[in-house]
Amino acid sequence: MSYGDRMSSTRTARSQERRAEILRSALDVIAERGYRGASLAAVAERVGLTQQGLLHHFPTKEALLVAVLEERDQWDSVPRSQWRLDLLGTLVEYNAMRPGIVQTFSALLGESVTEGHPAREFFTRRYAEVRGSMAEVLRAEYGERLPGGLTPERAAPLLVAVLDGLQYQWLLDPEAVDMPGAVRDFLELLAVEG
Amino acid sequence: MSYGDRMSSTRTARSQERRAEILRSALDVIAERGYRGASLAAVAERVGLTQQGLLHHFPTKEALLVAVLEERDQWDSVPRSQWRLDLLGTLVEYNAMRPGIVQTFSALLGESVTEGHPAREFFTRRYAEVRGSMAEVLRAEYGERLPGGLTPERAAPLLVAVLDGLQYQWLLDPEAVDMPGAVRDFLELLAVEG
Numbered sequence A, B: 001m002s003y004g005d006r007m008s009s010t011r012t013a014r015s016q017e018r019r020a021e022i023l024r025s026a027l028d029v030i031a032e033r034g035y036r037g038a039s040l041a042a043v044a045e046r047v048g049l050t051q052q053g054l055l056h057h058f059p060t061k062e063a064l065l066v067a068v069l070e071e072r073d074q075w076d077s078v079p080r081s082q083w084r085l086d087l088l089g090t091l092v093e094y095n096a097m098r099p100g101i102v103q104t105f106s107a108l109l110g111e112s113v114t115e116g117h118p119a120r121e122f123f124t125r126r127y128a129e130v131r132g133s134m135a136e137v138l139r140a141e142y143g144e145r146l147p148g149g150l151t152p153e154r155a156a157p158l159l160v161a162v163l164d165g166l167q168y169q170w171l172l173d174p175e176a177v178d179m180p181g182a183v184r185d186f187l188e189l190l191a192v193e194g
Helices: A003-037 A040-047 A051-057 A061-076 A086-095 A099-112 A120-142 A152-172 A179-191 B003-037 B040-047 B051-057 B061-076 B086-095 B099-112 B120-142 B152-172 B179-191
Strands: none
Touching (some): A003 A040, A003 A099, A061 A120, A086 A179, A099 B099, A099 B152, A152 A179, A152 B120, A152 B152, B003 B040, B003 B061, B120 B152
16 A cells, blocks of 8 residues: 555545534534524534535535435444334334434425435435335235235335325424324234235 | 495406416416426516516415415315215326426425425415315225224324325336325225224
8 A cells, every 4th residue: 555545545534534523413403403404504613614614525405414314324224134114113203203304304305306406316216225125024024915915015105105294294293193103003004914 | 335345346356366367377387397497487477477566466486386286275176075085096196197286295395394484384284184184084985993993083194194205206206106006005905804
């Protein structure tokens, strides 16, 4: 390894570390101030960077928020061998305690369906992956045939839709919607003997 | 009725007419150019008003879009006595032919969960109403007990969530998601004998 290589790998490691620090700070700002309050300026201040310095890592607010959501997906992920459907209820209960990140996800998902939005690719890819892994989990739990004659592949988009759709109803009116309870209700529907 | 009264009721009728005309034009612009393209300027031009003239009727883009969604709800509504659950599949099939309005609904719903958004009240009220009327339709169709031991009131938020959640998946990747088919799949789940 040449001197130059060592320099650049140190620089990369530092840059990675700084990036992780920015994401943690962004998550804090989101939790405290919500989606609108999570400006690049607020995150830069929290992490002790100039706005210019932050822009070096994330060129736009959308890029930063997508990175936060990707990071959350990583933290929330459970090793495939340990996935069980009832963990979903627990995950949603946990989400109900962190409205800031749920709001950020939901607001960004809404924006992403508009023309040429920078988060569109992230969500499109994420949904293809999530539908695939949910189908796997459903198959492991219920086999090839679910109630109503559904296959795991046909039930998966419904499960994903329930999770997302309930988040909007809950964010708008948390008193009226028991989000974790409703998710468990849906899992009951999938568990009915056909 | 005094002369003044007659004058003002004529003015009101004209204003109502102009308002309806603006909403129709907005719907056209949305269909052609999508959510981002539906600017106040584009709608004003289509309806033959100055932007100032349009602002007299709708002070912001959000106010205009909420009015468009309210108007759509009115047009889509079926007399309560004639509501059947399988009409939902038909309505969703119809929606799949008008992505512009579905996109507008979904984008505005996403924005509405952010702090102090002008569409928040519209969506909060709409969801309370829609959950209520869906519960009624479910009760009329299936009685008090649905699969998994669910009541109509507990199934209603799930049904609404499925409709909204599928719209996002479909808007992002229309080839991968059969939105009307998935809605029919969910209705099958609700129809399973417990």
